Amino acid sequence: xxxxxxxxxxxxxxxxxxxxxxxxxxxxxxxxxxxxxxxxxxxxxxxxxxxxxxxxxxxxxxxxxxxxxxxxxxxxxxxxxxxxxxxxxxxxxxxxxxxxxxxxxxxxxxxxxxxxxxxxxxxxxxxxxxxxxxxxxxxxxxxxxxxxxxxxxxxxxxxxxxxxxxxxxxxxxxxxxxxxxxxxxxxxxxxxxxxxxxxxxxxxxxxxxxxxxxxxxxxxxxxxxxxxxxxxxxxxxxxxxxxxxxxxxxxxxxxxxxxxxxxxxxxxxxxxxxxxxxxxxxxxxxxxxxxxxxxxxxxxxxxxxxxxxxxxxxxxxxxxxxxxxxxxxxxxxxxxxxxxxxxxxxxxxxxxxxxxxxxxxxxxxxxxxxxxxxxxxxxxxxxxxxxxxxxxxxxxxxxxxxxxxxxxxxxxxxxxxxxxxxxxxxxxxxxxxxxxxxxxxxxxxxxxxxxxxxxxxxxxxxxxxxxxxxxxxxxxxxxxxxxxxxxxxxxxxxxxxxxxxxxxxxxxxxxxxxxxxx
Amino acid sequence: xxxxxxxxxxxxxxxxxxxxxxxxxxxxxxxxxxxxxxxxxxxxxxxxxxxxxxxxxxxxxxxxxxxxxxxxxxxxxxxxxxxxxxxxxxxxxxxxxxxxxxxxxxxxxxxxxxxxxxxxxxxxxxxxxxxxxxxxxxxxxxxxxxxxxxxxxxxxxxxxxxxxxxxxxxxxxxxxxxxxxxxxxxxxxxxxxxxxxxxxxxxxxxxxxxxxxxxxxxxxxxxxxxxxxxxxxxxxxxxxxxxxxxxxxxxxxxxxxxxxxxxxxxxxxxxxxxxxxxxxxxxxxxxxxxxxxxxxxxxxxxxxxxxxxxxxxxxxxxxxxxxxxxxxxxxxxxxxxxxxxxxxxxxx
Numbered sequence: 122x123x124x125x126x127x128x129x130x131x132x133x134x135x136x137x138x139x140x141x142x143x144x145x146x147x148x149x150x151x152x153x154x155x156x157x158x159x160x161x162x163x164x165x166x167x168x169x170x171x172x173x174x175x176x177x178x179x180x181x182x183x184x185x186x187x188x189x190x191x192x193x194x195x196x197x198x199x200x201x202x203x204x205x206x207x208x209x210x211x212x213x214x215x216x217x218x219x220x221x222x223x224x225x226x227x228x229x230x231x232x233x234x235x236x237x238x239x240x241x242x243x244x245x246x247x248x249x250x251x252x253x254x255x256x257x258x259x260x261x262x263x264x265x266x267x268x269x270x271x272x273x274x275x276x277x278x279x280x281x282x283x284x285x286x287x288x289x290x291x292x293x294x295x296x297x298x299x300x301x302x303x304x305x306x307x308x309x310x311x312x313x314x315x316x317x318x319x320x321x322x323x324x325x326x327x328x329x330x331x332x333x334x335x336x337x338x339x340x341x342x343x344x345x346x347x348x349x350x351x352x353x354x355x356x357x358x359x360x361x362x363x364x365x366x367x368x369x370x371x372x373x374x375x376x377x378x379x380x381x382x383x384x385x386x387x388x389x390x391x392x393x394x395x396x397x398x399x400x401x402x403x404x405x406x407x408x409x410x411x412x413x414x415x416x417x418x419x420x421x422x423x424x425x426x427x428x429x430x431x432x433x434x435x436x437x438x439x440x441x442x443x444x445x446x447x448x449x450x451x452x453x454x455x456x457x458x459x460x461x462x463x464x465x466x467x468x469x470x471x472x473x474x475x476x477x478x479x480x481x482x483x484x485x486x487x488x489x490x491x492x493x494x495x496x497x498x499x500x501x502x503x504x505x506x507x508x509x510x511x512x513x514x515x516x517x518x519x520x521x522x523x524x525x526x527x528x529x530x531x532x533x534x535x536x537x538x539x540x541x542x543x544x545x546x547x548x549x550x551x552x553x554x555x556x557x558x559x560x561x562x563x564x565x566x567x568x569x570x571x572x573x574x575x576x577x578x579x580x581x582x583x584x585x586x587x588x589x590x591x592x593x594x595x596x597x598x599x600x601x602x603x604x605x606x607x608x609x610x611x612x613x614x615x616x617x618x619x620x621x622x623x624x625x626x627x628x629x630x631x632x633x634x635x636x637x638x639x
Numbered sequence: 640x641x642x643x644x645x646x647x648x649x650x651x652x653x654x655x656x657x658x659x660x661x662x663x664x665x666x667x668x669x670x671x672x673x674x675x676x677x678x679x680x681x682x683x684x685x686x687x688x689x690x691x692x693x694x695x696x697x698x699x700x701x702x703x704x705x706x707x708x709x710x711x712x713x714x715x716x717x718x719x720x721x722x723x724x725x726x727x728x729x730x731x732x733x734x735x736x737x738x739x740x741x742x743x744x745x746x747x748x749x750x751x752x753x754x755x756x757x758x759x760x761x762x763x764x765x766x767x768x769x770x771x772x773x774x775x776x777x778x779x780x781x782x783x784x785x786x787x788x789x790x791x792x793x794x795x796x797x798x799x800x801x802x803x804x805x806x807x808x809x810x811x812x813x814x815x816x817x818x819x820x821x822x823x824x825x826x827x828x829x830x831x832x833x834x835x836x837x838x839x840x841x842x843x844x845x846x847x848x849x850x851x852x853x854x855x856x857x858x859x860x861x862x863x864x865x866x867x868x869x870x871x872x873x874x875x876x877x878x879x880x881x882x883x884x885x886x887x888x889x890x891x892x893x894x895x896x897x898x899x900x901x902x903x904x905x906x907x908x909x910x911x912x913x914x915x916x917x918x919x920x921x922x923x924x925x926x927x928x929x930x931x932x933x934x935x936x937x938x939x940x941x942x943x944x945x946x947x948x949x950x951x952x953x954x955x956x957x958x959x960x961x962x963x964x965x966x967x968x969x970x971x972x973x974x975x976x977x978x979x980x981x982x983x984x985x986x987x
Binding site for chain 2: 130133134135173175178250559
């Protein structure tokens, strides 16, 4: 342990009893700044951070993209985006005036070295004018295939620093999922980018981790001992995780044909939810401690037997149907989709985590497009009672369940049994319900606000570490191989507006269980 | 009847589903003069819009009656987030009945916050009944008539109490404290501040019906600096409404603090508008509150050199939700106690 630790400066003006994260001065360069993500999420997030006084005092954002915009044109476009997509409305004109002066634009192709060369003097000038201190965040809101090239060019042009050489300033990269499209490509991508970056410079964003309700999972589990004491195979019968969307693929036909539900949602978002639900308590709230426990979960998932993968996982594709009474087309009729496509828009799977806590407890996961409603939730069903008391031959006692609603109607509910008033011993399940919206008046920060702020503060707790990503790919790779080798012969196999294919119900029925009616 | 699409009808059905009653905490609010009654009603209005809670408001002001006791109940707040409101009007001999009405009507298992519109160090018939069950005491040091005695008594009380004490005047200085902590954030800068020749704190001199002691926030901010930077008071004087305090600092130098009232129509009474710091090496800082944005603009210069101005965020504590979070959630912290120690040793 170095002497420095003992003599670390303690600012007498900082109240250490109050925990707050301070983001460093920096410039955020957004690659792909004219795209959808920037307009819908990134700039509104930065604006809201400014609105709440959470943006560093010295901050600037530079959009880097192909379109030939000026600074002012970029600012005008972003103003429209904020007016439409910000969670705080209407736009605060005086705040916008100040915030927009921190927005800049740099036109270039991603594969044009001159663009990177000319970016450096722009950033240096902004450092001088706005005091951003040389710190950089590069947000790669681009196709994953561009990642290695962009990073290589940033490094070659001195825009990314060597982590072990620069003490006065830092540089970080934020990359969106998917990280690779299978295990091999994920490893290759990691090898390529770590030629230029240290692991602690890489922030793999999974926006689910920025959601208040997902962060609430850890608070719920680790500040309420009566939950944690039952959080194991002695008391829990099964856990269902659902990510349901009523919308179809929209205009993302091209992307979806390459990705599918497994890569878009299951391999990343659902595995993050699974690891937070199943992890053991970490030794501290430090990022590494939490990541370590999450990786243990992912590495404990029992691999499927190669010749029985279909017994554990179901894929589906929506056909035409109705959503809220309105007719909608099937996946194969969507724009930019192959009319004979075998890409899945629905996945249901059963898995086991082979550790002391979870041995024998089935985890059922399902994710689908064009389901009857939008709902992301985790449902923990507890084991039933022995049936010695209060049972009747016609009616079983309902098991308790704890449901954590991630979105919408964020909150949690606990189902328990009560006596029906009267002279008999009839029981009735009732719910205790907590709704975020009822208790906490203001709109919580959007996920991207939290994540961008954390990256600027150097906290990677809510970002995916590489071993988490690879552990997840290791589990799903055999499934991907199997599906590539055996295209689904019966697509589409569920109507839009239903809860998925019949095979998904059979998956649970074999265990004597049913999917929760949400 | 205008036909709506099935999707719209279903959407409105889902949105109009009744939301169950929810509470985050109990609030027992007390005021005995008109200006505090009005002030607390304003805060409670904001609370009911942001946080569902059970509110019991004890209104001890009635110019027409000496002994009175009335209770009324109702529901307050927007439809999707309702509060229970019980109003108890009581005064004179009837005041002693109040705890017996309040205590059985608190929502169990939830925190109890006292929102006290009176100097909490002054003896009061009903406060002792609540102080032992409350988890947080929120008060306004504006109600104190003697700041020194108030600080001394409060410090003694805080030693024996397990609850958090939140002074709204202190909460109002949070933004400036954060700005200073962010600005002077390394040993060299802290030395600059500790060994400053002179610091001027400008505050809005416009009083109001509610705020008579307009210098309180400035006194608190200076007291916080003195406590955290370990200055020792040498002298205090008053010159033309400006309070001047002379301290010695840990570098054997002398630091003079000026608390100067200034006209500023756009700010609430007593709010701090500007700081000027002259460091021992003649670096000059001017920290000016931006007229419209939630920011402080810093102008820094040294002898013949001027730096480009830069900004720090100054959280808008006048907006309801931010202020309420500050008052209802933030723990007291040692800095408040340290500041009280300093000002309790000064005659104001």
